[in-house]
Amino acid sequence: MTTTLRPVPPRSQRAAGFGRLLRAEWTKFRSVPGWVAGMVAAVVVTVLVSLLAASGSGTDANDVPDLVTGPDGGLVADAFQFVHGPMTGDGSVTVRVTGQDASHDDAMAGLMIKDGTTPGSVYAALMVTPADGVRLRAMFDADVAGRDGVAPRWLRLVRSGTEVTGYESADGIDWAEVGTVDVPGLPETAELGVFVASPPDVRVERQAGSTSVGEVETIGRATFADLAVDADDAVAPERWSGTDVGRTGTGAVTIAGGVLTVTGSGDIGPDPPDDDPVQIGLFGAVVGLMVVIAVAVLFATSEYGRAMIRTTFAVTPRRGQVLAAKAIVIGGVTFVAGLVAAVTAVLLTRPLLRDAGFGPPAFPESSLFDGPVLRAVVGTAAMLAVVAVLALAAGILTRHSAGAITGVVLLVVLPILVASALPPGAAEWIMRLTPAGALAIQRTKDPTAGLVEPWAMVGPWAGFGMLCLYATVAMALAARSLRGRDT
């Protein structure tokens, strides 16, 4: 074999050279029937397994008695102790929260204006918390952070039309505005008062494939003084009455020497079930992943098996560019295949899941283009593509199909199986540190420890970012080893 030395081409020709390189790698990929068939198989397997997972799923979240729904139709928690009286029209109320028990990090004590005392009705509330500072919250989803600090604290709530503004002060002299929230639907005559709530502690236990979630009630207690209402038409605080909103059965109100002591438990905020029908509808990607890994590894190692790599590197001595072209081709092909699979799977599983109980109000209708759903669908395709790049790099590094396939499968899938058999603390670390956490990108809901799926404990971007980190490191190692060794 003869070697021809050629001068390095100028920069403009190098760009064209990379285009040719991409086309060469694409031609290699599409001309091996087994690889194209593998990608098609990955799509089919993903859709079929997703359908199987959807058929095997069910929920009773909508069958619970006394479901509380918020203004947007979703499930909410709305339970607290309320000491209140009616106020008609605009006005303001001021109070000094003189003390609050640290019964829970997010225990609440403060002022509230609400459309009656029915759970789920619209409200705005200004509160102190033991760990989250002063907050102004409304409508179960708006949450404005004030300054840090705990009781004792002065609070003032001002109503103007449907707008409610909160102010807070450490000494009752220097006041700072927390923010303004809009409370559409707040009636002319609304209930105004002080409230105390304390969410339950959630305890999760995980043993060999089963997860049990227990809630332990916490009881919050706070003291209030210097209550003053400034309004044309309102009941004076001395004639307010106590209501145990949401019937927690733990509330109590006592007055002694001008100090009002209120105890209560419960939580106020969105309370959707942890189960995620979108994620169930994308579950097949875990099995499709296996095929993607095999194809991507072969795309790398088959060059060595047939010594094709010598020809490739003779044509393009820039080995780093060859690796980049390979990664773009396998990543791009996998992304397109993954997107087709994910969209098909979500659309086909949707009616099955609705019949299995995943419907409103516990699971509001969502469109494919809603932010979190879109993130889950595109994220599934991206996850498959990045795993393909990781597998390609592993193939280049090991030059051994069996080793690379097994290594990548173990890296991506085994942590899930191990984590689901370990207690939550260890499981969460495994999900944070391995590429398996990337499955979190398929979820459309907040992280939770209450599910059997261990990846639900990490956020979507944390998990996906860790996978990208692994792929980047593997690509860097592959590029280095390509430069440094014989073909």
Next chain:
Amino acid sequence: MSRVLRAEWTKLRTVPSTAWLVAAVIGLTLALGVAAVASVDTAHCPTPTTCAEDTARLSLTGVWLGQAAVAVLAVLAVTNEHASGLIRSTLAASPSRVRVLAGRLTVVTVTVVAAAALGVAGSVLAAAAILPSNGFTPAHGYAQLSLADGPTLRAAAGSVLYLGLVAVIGVAVATIVRGTAAALTAALTVLYAIPLLVRFVSDPGWQEQLQRWSPSSAGLTIQATTGLERLPIQPWAGLGVLAGYAFVTLVLAAALFHSRDAG
């Protein structure tokens, strides 16, 4: 038959990857088992006596990892010969194909079972040493882990048999498919992807059926030593399900190996 056995043994032990994979079966089983045991202590439970942890099963967690090395070893033992063309010489030397398959199966399975026995026994011994320092003591209601205990011995010996059956399935699937990547992907899908599906299907009825009939989920029930009444399938029956799959794939492999051209 003894000549076939000796030939197969010579082929297996002279492939450099075999020694690595045998070491991996032992080492990986032991390493993950120790890591899993070390990461669990009674402090994560409300009280030390209410952990309800199946310590025997926990100590055998490493089988989840060791089975990958078993699958690779079994698949490569078959597909390497097809890839290199050595299979033609093998079949020319001993024309009885069923005998060749039986010889290969025996050599691979015996090797795997020997390695698995070391890895599993080591895992249990290591766990027995670690568990008491993590609070799993007789004072807290956890008996000292020991192979002399009937259920623990059954879980450990069953895990060795489980890995042996994984080797049988690996040889059979590789004989059917013949390509390394395809055979290995099929084996790893059965060992890892299907158990994921089984575990995360949320309908209890479906989950019970899938656990009862999926090869590796059913097979690994052999590791359970507590809460047996809640298992969807009893330990030996579960291992029997896996043995059933091994038998069916093996018969299919023998039929295809017998009737196909060497290649």
